[in-house]
Amino acid sequence: MATREGSTYKRCMCRNSETGRAYGACCPKLKRKDGSYNPGHGHWAFQYELPRTTDGKRRQARRMGMASQEEAAKDLAQVKALLEVADGDAEVEVQVADLIQWALKDRQPLPDLEEVRKRVGAGVDARTQTPTVAVWLAAWLKGKPDLAEGTRASYMGHIRKYLIPHLGKRRVDRLQSRHIEAMFDRIEEANVHILECRESDDTKVKASVRGQRVISLATKHRIRATLRSALTDAVRNPEVAVTVNVASHARLPSCPRKKPLAWTPDRVRQWEKDGTVPGEVMVWTPAQTRAFLEHARKYRWLYPLFHLIAAKGLRRGEAVGLPWSNTRLTDGQVDIRVQVVQLAWETVTSTPKSTAGQRTITLDTDTVRVLRAWKRFQNEERLKAGEEWVDSGLVFTRQDGSGWHPAQVSDWFLRISRAAGLPPITLHGLRHGAASLSLAAGTDVKVVSAELGHATTHFTQDTYQTVFPDVAKAAAEATAALLRGGPAVVRTPVP
Known part of the structure; x- marks a missing residue:
């Protein structure tokens, strides 16, 4: 019989030929004549009386079919140790007993002692199953x-x-x-x-x-x-x-930030010779950007969008999703509050995910002039289209007034840049170029960082400060002038 101390015993599946009942632990073959157990017959088991269920029912922990008494005794000791974790708390004892009972019923190993101790110590129900x-x-x-x-x-x-x-x-x-x-x-x-x-x-x-x-x-x-x-x-x-x-704690090689490289004359010659692109992030020089925008003028429905990105460094989704209601041409300012995000081919309009991304940018006179001319043209086209015009309220639209898909804008950018014979960059590279141009023109890094929507000025400065070789050359000459004893004047090249 089971007691609160528990017990180990041996039994088999032999049946009485007369009654048909199983002998269980009373089979005469289980023991030798000297009273010791017969190692070649039967299997070991243990049993232990568990704390009653929440509704007061008695229950036992019992497992059979073990190869040795040592194995049965080990499991019995495990049951006792698990219940001791409750430290006399009746509610926790019931929880641990439930765990033991479930494991035995499902023929699973007994619960891990340290795991149960950790849960109980954390004040968590011991029966909580840890998810995969x-x-x-x-x-x-x-x-x-x-x-x-x-x-x-x-x-x-x-x-x-x-x-x-x-x-x-x-x-x-x-x-x-x-x-x-x-x-x-x-x-x-x-x-x-x-x-x-x-x-x-x-x-x-x-x-x-x-x-x-x-x-x-x-x-x-x-x-x-x-x-x-x-x-x-x-x-x-x-x-x-x-x-x-x-x-x-999982190790991965460090991933240094990819800094933009400018398409200098030497790099362009190498690219024209064998197609080598020297970096993952490439930007055009001011002259190359001007060449692109000049070529893009032929594409009336896209030029203003590319001009704004090149001048102010908007992200693609910010430019595509920009509404006229957030564009104040009289003040020369644009509020960036929405963006179009591409998910596979589907698009979703949302707010920029960071606080820094929600910002106000100041437009230069040239960009204001471009956007004013574009707005007049768009209004004329809307009147011509009549009821067929899609009133999207967006600054940059297709011929029917509907908004551009971000991928279409990227595709057109690549087509126009190829047609202009320029070395390859991505549309996002046009944003990188705008950042580099601003810094090269001497704009304070705090202003550039804020208008780009960066969280820190450190990121802006570390990424873009030395993109254009002419800027670095001017700084090098100023240093050399000090060594020669001359005045150290840094003349920033005019883009």
Whole structure:
């Protein structure tokens, strides 16, 4: 019989030939004549009387089918140790007993002692089930209803493509930094495979990776940042029983900020010779930007948009989503309060995700003149179109008054820059160029940072201060003048 001390015993499945009942622990074959157990017959078991259920019913912890008495005694000791964690608290005893009973019923290992102790110590119901990474990420994202649509789409992509396939089945509290590092190792192996297939002479091999993209180091850092954010909330949640954010300890090579490079004459000659693009982020010189805008004048419905980005450094989504109601030409100011975010091909209009992104920029006289002329032309076209005109209220529209899709604007930018014979940059490179031009013209970095919507002046200065070689050359000559004993005058080149 079971007692509060519990017991181990041996039994078998033999049945009495006369009654048909199982012998259980009374089978004569279980023991030798000297009273010792027969090692070749039957299996070991343990039993222990658990605290009653919440409705007062008696219950036992019992497990059978173990190979040795030592194994049975070990499990019995585990049951006792688990109940001792309650330290006399009747409510916690019931919770721990429930855990034990569930494990035995499902033929699972007994609960981990340290894990139960951690939950009880944190004041959490011991029966709380720690979620897997996949379950936690889904709950975490669902609990953030105010996320910007672009940010949500980014998180969802990281979760669906990488975090769940590689880590989803692991329990959150058992996730380790080495598991995360192993995920990035496998991502890098996939990168190598894609690159090798692209270089293959076999068209079928090349086709096998068509549409697959190499995951950059910057993207890996963003994937880790998504997991780190989710685990930060797990650490704060006492019911999850996670004490360390292992994503913060997962190692990745550092990812230095990609600084823009200008298309200097030497770089342009090399590009014309063999197509070499020397950096990931390229910007045009002032002369090249002027050449682009001159060529873009032929495209009446796009020129004002490109002019504004080139002059004031708006992001693509900010320019595409700019309404006339936020554009004050008399004051020469534009309020950046909305942006159009592209999610796959779909678009969503939202506010800039950072406080710094919501800003007011001041227009120069040339840009005001361009926008005034554009507004007159747009009004004329609206009158011609009549009822067919789409009243979007946007500054930059297509011929029917509807807004531009961000991808279409990027496509047209590439077409026009190619037609102008200019070295390649992205549309975002036009924003980079505007920042560099402002600093090269001597504009205070605080003003440039604020108008670009950067969170800090350090980012602005560190990224753009030395883009144009002429600026660095002027500073170098001023330093040399000091060594010669002459006046150190820095003459900033006029863009």
